[in-house]
Amino acid sequence: MSQLLLDVNELTMRFGGLLAVNKVNLSVKHRQIVSIIGPNGAGKTTVFNCLSGFYIPTDGSIMFNGQQLAGLKDFQISRKGLVRTFQHVRLFSKMTVIENMLVAQHRHLNTNLFAGMLKTPSYRRLEKEAMDRAIYWLEEVNLLQHANRAAGNLAYGQQRKLEIARCMSTQPQLLLLDEPAAGLNPNETKELDQLIVRLRDEHEISILLIEHDMGLVMGISDHIYVIAQGTPLADGKPDEVKQNPDVIKAYLGES
């Protein structure tokens, strides 16, 4: 299990004159929870946008399972098994919960038009498998009883969970969570905490996390990267990071 799932080298993103991300290195192993922390505006979400293909990085390499991701389109990246959530929940709010789950599995379905028109056996089988997977994940996040409600009508915490379940139904290897605990109450945060750990331990996937809730980050992370102003500051186990004087300075300001 020592082979790297994700290996990011010298990732750089420049917007005109602004250096948003400067030579960031990251690595994630199989079955690992890795966090990126840093003050607001440090470039964490920009790193995510580069990894998931929404931005094309100016420089650097992103190796995922030994394949280069930099330069691929967003949808190609997520098909390789790297899927993300968003800082602001992005659900298909007028569609039902179950439909949200099925849209996510679009590429696993038989999208041949004629197969769909004629309801061929392969079309039905794949449709059923997708349905089963959707039900499985809704049960995992405790949303099955809401399956027929419009996603936009769910409570905020439930929407967050649905977004994670939706990602999981695409059968990823690496899940990128962008501030999943933002706006959750302590109970919901605890539930999220358990969910993330369960994803790693039972479902054997890796998670890359951006989070401001230090309790959550320190509790579950196997490894933490700190970036400030787009530049890597420190990395290590939670305890090491906590004691690093540079990190403390970055968070508390120069004193």
Place this chain on the structure above:
Amino acid sequence: MTEASLYLLQQIINGLTIGSTYALIAIGYTMVYGIIGMINFAHGEIYMIGSYVSFIVITGLLAMGSFALPLVLFIALLVAMLIASTYGWTVERVAYRPLRGSNRLIALISAIGMSIFLQNYVALSQGSRDVALAPLISGSVLELGSLETFEVTLSWMQLLIWVVTLVTMTALTLFISRSRMGRACRACAEDLGMTNLLGIDTNRIISLTFVIGAALAAIAGLLLGLYYGVINPFIGFMAGLKAFTAAVLGGIGSIPGAMLGGLILGVTEALTAAYFPSEYKDVVAFGLLVTILLFRPTGILGKPEVEKV
């Protein structure tokens, strides 16, 4: 010079003339797009209305007699700009402003509806047939060379179009770069929401871009009307399409881009018309549009858009 190169020279002169009027219309598209990020579908109709108003004023004043031609043209220009601007302002108020913030598709359909409405409104009030004005400005300024078969000339009308376009573009550039309002325009183009937060009345700026665009389209309406001598209520459609192509070619959102795009398109068209059946010149403009969108959607001078995730 050989006959072929003289012929080419004449086509380029003609192309630059038409191209500079395209540039004038294209600025309206580009300014509006730069600020609200939408295509002003009714812009071609504003140009057409500008043509009609200037024809009406010119004919009316000439019928009264006792006015010098330059004065007549100047008054016609002012009135056409005033009325076309009012139409531009109204289009924004009726078809765009109430829908700001709703789905883009909805605003697009509303704008298309406005365009259809204006076209048929003029067709009903002014008749849908061609209206022809006898040439007012004739003769040529200079002959650049001649052979037995034909001569290469720059006509007074072409010179007028060049001069008016040049003056207008210079004035616009100065306005945008020097004046307070111009600065506010540029700020809006950068970030509309932020500019609003800074206490600038963005509604006024948006109205202003529609008004400026309409005034420039009216100038083009007068010039092209005089140049061709014939107008009808449906000229806005093709002119709009071409000016939009010019705006995209130069890079939509960029004012120098619109000027450059207009000139390139005008010359390309003139050359096509010269060497191929002239009906196909419209097809070429469209082919050019699709080609740019395919290979360089940001145009020649446009900036790439950064998507906000």
Place this chain on the structure above:
Amino acid sequence: MRGSLYNAIFAAGITLVLACLMLGVRLGAEGTTLTVYGAGADRWEWILAGVGLVFLSQLFSTQLGRLSSRIPRPDLGALKPQDATWKVIKPWLLAALVVGLLVWPFMVSRGAVDLATLTLIYIMLGLGLNIVVGLAGLLDLGYVAFYAVGAYTYALLSEYFGFSFWACLPIAALLAAAFGFILGFPVLRLRGDYLAIVTLGFGEMIRILLNNWTSITGGPNGISGIEKPTLFGLEFSRRASEGTQTFHEFFGIDYSSGQKVIFLYLIAVLLVIVVIYLINRLMRMPIGRAWEALREDEIACRSLGLNRTVIKLSAFTLGASTAGFAGCFFAARQGFISPESFIFIESAIILAIVVLGGMGSQIGVILAAIVMTVLPELAREFSDYRMLMFGLLMVVMMRWRPEGLVPMKRPHLELK
């Protein structure tokens, strides 16, 4: 009150400026010279009445706003009975509708059947454009170009190669789809407005090409004498052409020109039913869900591995093929086509049908198509004002009821 008085004076002034030259004066030719006429007193009365109306409506805009909010908005969706009862009566209702559609033409005049056939063509076009605009949220302003492709496909294949109507139907649909694909591919990667203007241009270019490619398309004169469809080889004419048989001879009945009209009508009914069925399936298929998802949040779709270009392209292409389908039938019904039938106004009418009916709603589009084709026939004296009204209708609908008369309810998948 002072604010609204100022507003009202301002708006009235603007209206006067807008109207004074464009409505108050008219250009006309006197011999060869251009002259201007002042409009008659009656027109000025209208202008002043308009100015007054704008003044008053602005002066009392708050009161009017309050009043108009009190006007109940008819919710046509509520007319639908409860789900349980609906399930029971739906098959009966559909059966009754189909029987009605089949029997009706035998009881009315030829003109009425002909009008109904025309309406059915617009229903087909409306449903096709509805896939593009309503379901996928893409604005196609050159829809009529694909209609033209379909019509000319049949006309040319029939004229030069003697292809039959039934063989041409799928070919026309495929060819129109191919055009849609080629056009959509470069443009659908870009922002929505580009698609609108490129399709607008494309519609115009197709028309220019048809007009000028005289050697093949006949230019402005068009193509005439296009063969009518046959029923399993039976012709609907007085005398059979060589080697064939006519319908009335085969069945030993008297010839009547009405038979052909009714036959065409029945083909149209059949085609519309096929189109409705296919679109209904599409909406329940993964692609239908993907269209809606893409309309709601494109970025989320991309992050989940949906290829937006392919999904949009599928809607655009399917819409185009429906137009090709309709075009092929149109050519067969008219027997004569020319570029005049495929001008921008047609695209605008089809778009108005979709907008009025409610983007995405099939019932809405069908009702709107009926209204839009039958109403102008009933009010012929206003035919000059038709396009003016359509333009106005689009602006007004988008402002007050963008979801259309019958808002769409996509069949939502439910977990049982």
